[in-house]
Structures are given as structure tokens and as C-alpha cells.
Amino acid sequence: MLILAIDSATPVAGVALMEKGNLIKEEFVNYKKTHSESLMPMIDRVLRGCDCGISDLSAVAVTIGPGSFTGLRIGLAAAKGIGLASARPLLGINTLDALAYNIIGSDALLCPLLDARKQELYTAIYDGSYSCPLALTESLACSPKKFVDTALEVAAEQGKDSFILLGNGYYPYKDFFHEALGDSMTIAAEHLMLPRAAAVASLGMRKLEKGEIQDAFQIRPFYIRLSEAEYRLGKGVF
Amino acid sequence: MKKDILILGIETSCDETAAAIVRNGEDILSNIINSQVKIHQEFGGIVPEIASRKHIENIAAVVDLGFKEAGLDYRDIDAVAVTNTPGLVGALLVGLSFAKSFAYTLDKPLIAVNHLHGHIYANFLEHRNIEFPAVSLVVSGGHTSLIYMKDTGQFELIGQSRDDAAGEAFDKVARFLGLGYPGGPAIQEAARNGKAGLVKLPRVFLDRNDFEFSFSGLKTAAMNLWNKVKKGSNCTVNDIAAEFQAALVEVLVEKSIGAVQKYQAKSLMIAGGVAANEKLRTMMKNRAQDEGIPLYYPSLLLCTDNAAMIAGNAYYHYIHGHFAPLDTNAYPGLSSL
Ligand SMILES: [Zn+2]
Numbered sequence: 001m002l003i004l005a006i007d008s009a010t011p012v013a014g015v016a017l018m019e020k021g022n023l024i025k026e027e028f029v030n031y032k033k034t035h036s037e038s039l040m041p042m043i044d045r046v047l048r049g050c051d052c053g054i055s056d057l058s059a060v061a062v063t064i065g066p067g068s069f070t071g072l073r074i075g076l077a078a079a080k081g082i083g084l085a086s087a088r089p090l091l092g093i094n095t096l097d098a099l100a101y102n103i104i105g106s107d108a109l110l111c112p113l114l115d116a117r118k119q120e121l122y123t124a125i126y127d128g129s130y131s132c133p134l135a136l137t138e139s140l141a142c143s144p145k146k147f148v149d150t151a152l153e154v155a156a157e158q159g160k161d162s163f164i165l166l167g168n169g170y171y172p173y174k175d176f177f178h179e180a181l182g183d184s185m186t187i188a189a190e191h192l193m194l195p196r197a198a199a200v201a202s203l204g205m206r207k208l209e210k211g212e213i214q215d216a217f218q219i220r221p222f223y224i225r226l227s228e229a230e231y232r233l234g235k236g237v238f
Numbered sequence: 239m240k241k242d243i244l245i246l247g248i249e250t251s252c253d254e255t256a257a258a259i260v261r262n263g264e265d266i267l268s269n270i271i272n273s274q275v276k277i278h279q280e281f282g283g284i285v286p287e288i289a290s291r292k293h294i295e296n297i298a299a300v301v302d303l304g305f306k307e308a309g310l311d312y313r314d315i316d317a318v319a320v321t322n323t324p325g326l327v328g329a330l331l332v333g334l335s336f337a338k339s340f341a342y343t344l345d346k347p348l349i350a351v352n353h354l355h356g357h358i359y360a361n362f363l364e365h366r367n368i369e370f371p372a373v374s375l376v377v378s379g380g381h382t383s384l385i386y387m388k389d390t391g392q393f394e395l396i397g398q399s400r401d402d403a404a405g406e407a408f409d410k411v412a413r414f415l416g417l418g419y420p421g422g423p424a425i426q427e428a429a430r431n432g433k434a435g436l437v438k439l440p441r442v443f444l445d446r447n448d449f450e451f452s453f454s455g456l457k458t459a460a461m462n463l464w465n466k467v468k469k470g471s472n473c474t475v476n477d478i479a480a481e482f483q484a485a486l487v488e489v490l491v492e493k494s495i496g497a498v499q500k501y502q503a504k505s506l507m508i509a510g511g512v513a514a515n516e517k518l519r520t521m522m523k524n525r526a527q528d529e530g531i532p533l534y535y536p537s538l539l540l541c542t543d544n545a546a547m548i549a550g551n552a553y554y555h556y557i558h559g560h561f562a563p564l565d566t567n568a569y570p571g572l573s574s575l
Contacts, residue, residue, distance in 0.1 A: 034567060036331055036334065036335065036566075036567045036568060037565040037566075037567050038565070039335070040335075040338045040339060040342060040564035040565065041564045041565050043339070043342070044342065044564060054342070054343045069287060069290070069291075069328070070290070070327075070328045070331060073290060073293075073294045073328070073331065073332050073335070074331055074332075074335045075335075076294060077294060077297065077331070077332050077333075077334075077335035077336040077339070078335050078336070078338065078339040079339070080294075080297060080298050080336055080339075081335070081336040081337065081338065081339030081340035081341075081342070081343060082339045082340075082342075082343050083298075084298045084301065084302065084312075084340060085312055085339075085340045085343035085344050086343050215298075216298035217298050217299050217302070220294075220295060221291075221294060223291075227285060227287035227288050227291065228287065229281050229285040229287065229288060230288070233280070233281065
């Protein structure tokens with residue numbers, strides 16, 4: 001079983017190749033070039049680096065969001081092109097699931113945070129004590145304050161008293177988080193602060209085993225947010 | 239016998255998700271256009287983020303249908319062509335990213351096509367033996383450009399709009415007059431029931447000895463005029479629409495004819511969404527006939543955005559071996575012609 005994983009939902013672009021549960025190559029870049037320029041050459045290098053081609057793949061995993069609208073469409077369009085041309089199944093992975101999966105086996109609640117601009121975060125709260133983090137909330141687009149309130153609520157419900165924060169959404173609001181959560185909060189190691197295509201591949205493998213597959217016609221982005229214009233037309237008022 | 243070259247074209251630069259397969263730059267085997275006009279109508283104009291969202295939803299189905307209609311398998315094509323400039327960058331990136339991985343998977347070359355070149359080459363899908371040098375007028379919601387072509391594949395921008403594109407002016411004036419969106423067809427329809435010349439609007443830049451355009455002033459003049467006459471005059475909104483259309487078309491026609499004469503071109507082509515305008519087609523035909531200039535314009539379906547024109551233009555890239563690398567990017571502006 002060979003899975004190609006693609007992620008370009010945040011400023012990071014990553015591509016990984018996983019063979020029967022073993023990560024055999026990963027490329028990661030968080031620097032200057034646009035995803036449009038970097039992604040396809042990365043896919044090509046990762047495959048060639050393992051003497052593989054598209055025809056060797058069992059499936060393609062891709063982050064479908066939340067994240068930068070344009071970024072996740074670049075990754076998803078790339079996955080769709082491969083999926084359609086090669087008739088391989090596609091595995092849509094929630095970006096927050098992938099980010100949370102950087103940490104497992106912890107008593108703390110896992111709090112992946114992606115910078116969603118406009119003073120908001122994309123986040124969800126996970127139980128980290130399983131072999132694969134378990135989402136305890138929906139994926140949200142919310143203010144840092146709303147995130148903290150939600151995290152404290154979930155902690156009270158679950159009888160937990162500590163949090164691990166990770167993701168690029170931590171940095172713009174770190175003073176606020178430290179103030180609000182104090183000693184109950186720790187930060188992931190720097191190399192675990194960003195989504196990794198390797199984690200996307202692992203989650204993809206689980207989906208493939210469970211038969212949770214889609215094709216190029218079905219798979220859609222998971223934006224959480226409406227477009228600005230739709231909000232203005234009043235479609236976002238719940 | 240020469241082998242046929244089959245090219246898949248993909249176009250997502252604005253609000254149409256389109257795919258087509260063209261043989262040898264001439265024969266359209268399929269031409270699928272998924273228009274979002276109805277969706278954007280609700281917003282009174284094109285919303286870039288919504289356009290991108292529709293493109294990513296529809297792209298696989300549109301491309302697949304392109305093959306089905308042509309009766310071909312994915313592997314039968316010789317290359318994948320895609321628009322990468324100009325246009326809405328988020329929209330372009332969907333088509334480009336898809337095209338790259340689709341081509342890569344099939345191990346076929348990728349061809350990056352300039353959308354304006356595509357519009358011009360729509361003419362070659364329907365007309366044979368167009369002679370060079372030629373002058374092309376590309377008029378759409380995004381562009382008003384006069385282009386001199388010394389030979390096939392050679393493009394020299396000789397003039398363009400300094401402000402609004404012709405189609406943009408149509409849209410804005412139509413919205414102001416309450417005629418709806420998209421503005422081109424709305425104004426054309428209103429103008430049919432109105433009379434040009436009852437009131438007078440300016441022919442901007444017509445007196446100038448160059449090939450520049452400006453439609454922002456004409457647009458404002460039309461709006462001001464309507465504000466003035468709508469209170470107690472027998473001049474109707476249809477008359478304003480007719481005069482606005484006449485003023486805009488006259489400038490397009492005279493500048494185009496002027497360019498052909500100055501550059502001693504052997505043919506004149508018009509292209510782009512506004513080239514579907516009846517008034518423009520008729521006036522241009524009459525003037526070209528008077529001056530003895532061979533005039534070409536595409537059928538209505540090929541005036542608006544489509545992928546057949548992209549696949550058509552790509553054929554000329556193909557035979558010259560102009561292929562695009564995997565790190566090709568999308569560019570919203572007209573960085574180069
Ligand atoms: Zn166009």
C-alpha cells in the first residue's frame with residue numbers, strides 16, 4: 001500500500017510518501033515560493049526519490065481544510081488531477097486532525113490553532129490520550145477568546161487540566177493565551193508546530209483501510225467560512 | 239501522413255469552468271463550458287472567491303465530460319493546455335494546479351496559454367487562411383486591447399484601455415441604469431428599443447492619433463446624463479443605452495480600422511466577450527467592407543470564455559515545442575503580452 005500525501009492548506013507545503021505504514025520520504029517547505037510553484041516539483045521529487053510513479057500509488061491523501069482558501073484549493077486541485085487521470089481514490093484529511101496528530105499519548109487536551117486572519121483562528125479541541133487524537137469539538141473559526149472559553153469548557157467536562165497548543169495560530173496571540181491559560185498550557189516543540197504531510201499520509205492510510213474514500217468528482221474543500229460576499233448577502237447569519 | 243495533434247484545453251480564468259479538446263488547432267472535438275453567470279448574478283457581478291469555489295467543485299467533471307463528448311480516453315491526448323494569465327489569480331490557480339497534475343499523471347507535456355492569445359485564436363477555429371500581418375481587437379469584461387501580429391504567435395500591444403475595459407463599462411452602466419447583469423446583453427437588448435443620438439455622449443479619444451482607449455469618462459457621462467434626463471424628459475433608459483452602446487462601439491471600430499491602415503495589416507480580427515455585441519459586429523463589418531479589409535470574428539459561443547480557444551492556441555506552442563515546467567505560476571495581470 002503506497003500513499004502519496006499532499007498538504008498546502010497553510011503557508012507550509014508538504015508532500016510525503018508512505019509505504020505500508022512506513023514513511024519513506026517527506027518534503028516540507030515553509031519558505032517564500034508560492035504553493036503553485038513548489039507543490040508539483042515536490043511531488044515529482046518525492047516520487048522519483050523513491051523510484052516510484054503515480055501508477056504505483058494506492059491512493060492520494062490531501063488536506064481539504066480548514067486553511068487558506070487558495071492554498072487548499074491548490075493542493076486539492078493537484079490531488080484531483082492525479083485522482084482523475086489515474087483513477088486512484090482520494091482521501092480528504094481535515095487540516096486540524098493532521099496538526100493534532102503531531103502529538104499522541106498525552107493526558108493534555110490538544111489544541112491545534114491555525115491563523116485564520118481577521119482576528120480569528122481555525123481550531124478544534126482533541127483528546128490526545130488515544131493512538132490517534134479524538135476530536136471533542138467541531139472544527140471552528142472563532143476568536144482567540146472563544147477558543148480559550150471552549151477549551152476550558154471541554155476541560156471541565158472531560159476532567160482534564162492541561163492543554164498543548166500547536167500551530168501557527170499560537171504566535172499572534174501568545175501573550176493572551178499565556179495570560180488566560182497560565183501553567184495549564186504548554187507549547188509543542190517547534191518542529192511539531194506546523195502541519196506535516198507525513199501525518200496526512202498516516203491519517204490517509206487509516207481512512208483507506210476503513211474504506212472512507214472519495215474520487216475527483218466528489219471531494220470538496222472544507223472551508224468552514226463562507227466567502228465575504230455571501231456574508232454580506234446575509235447568508236452567514238445563523 | 240502527418241500525425242494528428244490532440245490537445246486538451248482547460249480555462250478557469252474568470253467565471254466559466256471550461257474544458258475542450260481540439261485537433262490540430264482547428265477542429266473542435268468537444269467544448270464544455272460550465273457557466274457561473276447565474277450564481278454571480280445574485281451578487282451583481284463576479285465574486286472572485288465564489289468563482290474559485292465553483293471551479294474546484296466542477297473541474298474534474300468538466301474535464302471528464304470534455305473527453306466523453308470527444309469520445310476519447312485521457313491517454314489519447316498529446317498535451318494539456320491551460321490558461322495561466324491574465325485573470326482572477328485564485329481562479330487561474332485551480333485550473334493550472336489541476337492541469338499540471340493531470341498532465342504529469344498522464345506523462346504529457348503542459349502548455350501555458352495567455353487568455354488573450356486564446357481569444358484571438360478562437361478565430362482560427364472557424365476561419366482558414368487568415369493572413370498576416372493582422373490586427374486584433376480583444377474586447378471583454380477584463381480587456382480592451384489592440385494587438386498587432388506580424389505573424390502567427392507574435393503579439394505586439396499597440397493600445398489598450400487606460401481605465402475600464404469595454405465589458406466592464408457595459409456592466410457598470412447597465413447596473414446603474416437598472417438593466418441587470420451581465421451588462422453587455424442587457425444594454426444590447428435595451429438599445430434595440432431605444433434610439434441613439436437623441437442625446438449625445440462623447441466618443442472618448444476618437445480625436446487622438448493613437449490606439450489608446452478610455453471608457454471611464456463615457457460611463458460617468460452616461461450616468462450623469464441619465465440622472466439629468468430621467469426627471470421629466472421623453473428620453474428613455476433605452477435611448478441612453480442605445481447612445482452609450484453607439485459611442486463605445488464607434489470608438490472601437492474606428493480605432494481598429496485606423497490600426498489596420500497604419501500597420502498595413504492584411505486582416506482584422508475581433509475577439510472576446512464584447513465581440514458578441516451585434517452593434518459592434520455590424521458596424522465593424524460595414525466599415526471593414528468600405529475599406530476592403532478582410533474581417534474575422536468568432537461565432538457567439540467562441541467569443542465568450544471557453545477552452546477550445548486555449549487548446550487552439552496551444553497547438554502553435556506545441557509545434558514550436560513551447561512547453562511549461564511544473565513550477566509554472568499563474569499571473570493575474572498582463573505582465574507580458
Ligand atoms: Zn476572456
